[in-house]
Amino acid sequence: MNYMTNAEIIKGCRHHRPEAQKALYDTYAHRLMGICVRYARDREEAKDIFQEAFMKIFKHIHQIRKIQSLEGWLKRVTINVAITYCNKHKVWQQFISDEHLDDQGEVKDYLRVVNSLTSEDLLMLLEQLPYNYRTVFNLYVIEEYTHKEIAQALSISVSNSKMLLMRAKQKLMQLFNQIIENDRYEQKTGS
């Protein structure tokens, strides 16, 4: 178990003390890995991002100004590493699907579906989105970046960011609709 406070962890990491580094890892690894898998295309890539993020964290931990903001800072670093990773691939610029995506479902149904899903289920749905959709969705909806910030981070236009977000949402809703349809079918058949 880790009994070190954040202040002790930061201080220890600044002095390159292995026990502090391990404590920081043990405390936040799960949450940061959760970010990595959201941005990565597969688990191998998530591991790469995760490792790179921790290297950056240990290297730059002296830059933290407020001890209270440790977790936010760690997440921010991880997200930036993930974005850098994305930038290297430029995958979000590859295409925007031409497929027609209808937004025909009921909002309250979506809410019910999302409510019934676990975080892991949602992640699986998210992973079904094209990578460029998913990246923008992550940044806009979950990290609450603005379109301007996304455009800057990913080197795309604001309109492109908006388009990708819209497509991502439509695709997600399409997936929700499939779940709803399946539920109805199961209810009908009684299975």
Next chain:
Amino acid sequence: MSKRQDHKPWEALVKEKLQGLEVTPEATAWTNIAGQLSSHTLATSISSSVGILYQAATLSTTLAICTFLTLYMSSPTLFSSKTISDKDTTITQGYTSKQSNRLPYFDSLIAKYLPSSIPTTTEDTSTQLPSNTPKIYIDDSTEKKDAYSITSKIRLPEASEMMVKPNVLEKTQDTLSQKNLISDKKNTLLSSSPFYEEPSLEEDTKGYNHQVFVDSLSEENDLLKKTALQHPSVITTDNLLPSFPIHFTPYALIPLSEASPYVVLDSLQHDSDAFAKIFQPALWGFDFFAAPTAYRAEYQLDDPLAEGGEQLAVLSSWGSTIGVRVDKITGKRVSLSGSAEVGHFRTEYNSEQTTVIQIDSAQFNSITLNYNNQLRVMQISLTMGGAYHLLQGTHQVKVYGGLGYHLSHWREQEQITEAITSESSHHSHFSGSFALEVSRQLLPHIRLYAVPYYRRSFYTFSPELAALRELGLRVGVGINYF
């Protein structure tokens, strides 16, 4: 919940659930990070040089090949012997300043693949190979007027490498082996000097010169090796199963005038290297390198083949190299490198028929831009080297010595949080090398080389690696057809 007003309820719920997502990393994740941390903290300094990539050869022979290609391609002068007096001795390379001139591509490679803590030297790259690693020797007998050269390099499994370089040469200019044949007949060592025997200038017979070197050496470089091994970003040989790079470097030397002084201009050079990593689907990659050499000019004051008397020749060359590396070794980077050679000259002084003193010096300024990690590198190296030919003929004995000073300035920018942070560092080190080359013409077409050498570098930035010593032996076989 979301602070955003435009979030729909289901979006806010998605955000809430995904924001709290926790995933357990693999058990080995911390081991990897800790290992990388330990190597990273060894030293934060970086000294960019050619040699370090040869260090990487133990871990990544493919990388080493890329390195070689880069070097070779960066300028024809790099591996080509321009010494007036020594036209077929490939082993002279590495003890003078020539290899310190071409570093920009190495910088970017170092930045991506090697631990920043490894100190390197810019002099004598070939001495950097870790133990038991065969390495590349370069045939430099390409300094020929009206000649062209095609170089092919074969990479063998098990990290064995050899290079076969057929050269089409003018008979009159590939003197040494030819003269040695003569000397065999005469059974006189001194009279077999290649420099003062009358060349058959009328003959235009062309021949082929194949030289294959396989090198084996031992050295005291365990620390560097360990450091490199600890760095997970270094591509290991495990990931680099069969690869088949092919290297072609065609170029032509065009004499503008037969009489001395003369000027030669190099044509554009291009190069390519491709390999695929098999059995590692995640690492399937393609590496392509193309870098044209813009120009090269030489000016020679004196005719090196003139008979009698003392000769003093100054060879100067100016080169400009720019290349684009699209490298998918890891599938993660695209870098742009550029370099400019600001000064390079060599002076040779030949006082007697059997004695040649050559002095090399080089100034080099390189800038490497890597747009992925915002790396900027500036580097200046100044090296001086010399060779003293004790004996020439069927047997040859040469002594080499060199001193170098290398200064690197690194500036790295990266976005950690909101702000872009910059880190700058300066590194410098001295290096010195000493070597003794002994060669013997065994058969009319075969010459054996043995080069024991000693090398020591003094790194001013890392006390742990303050004095790196190397002791090695190179052996080589030269095959000459005329």
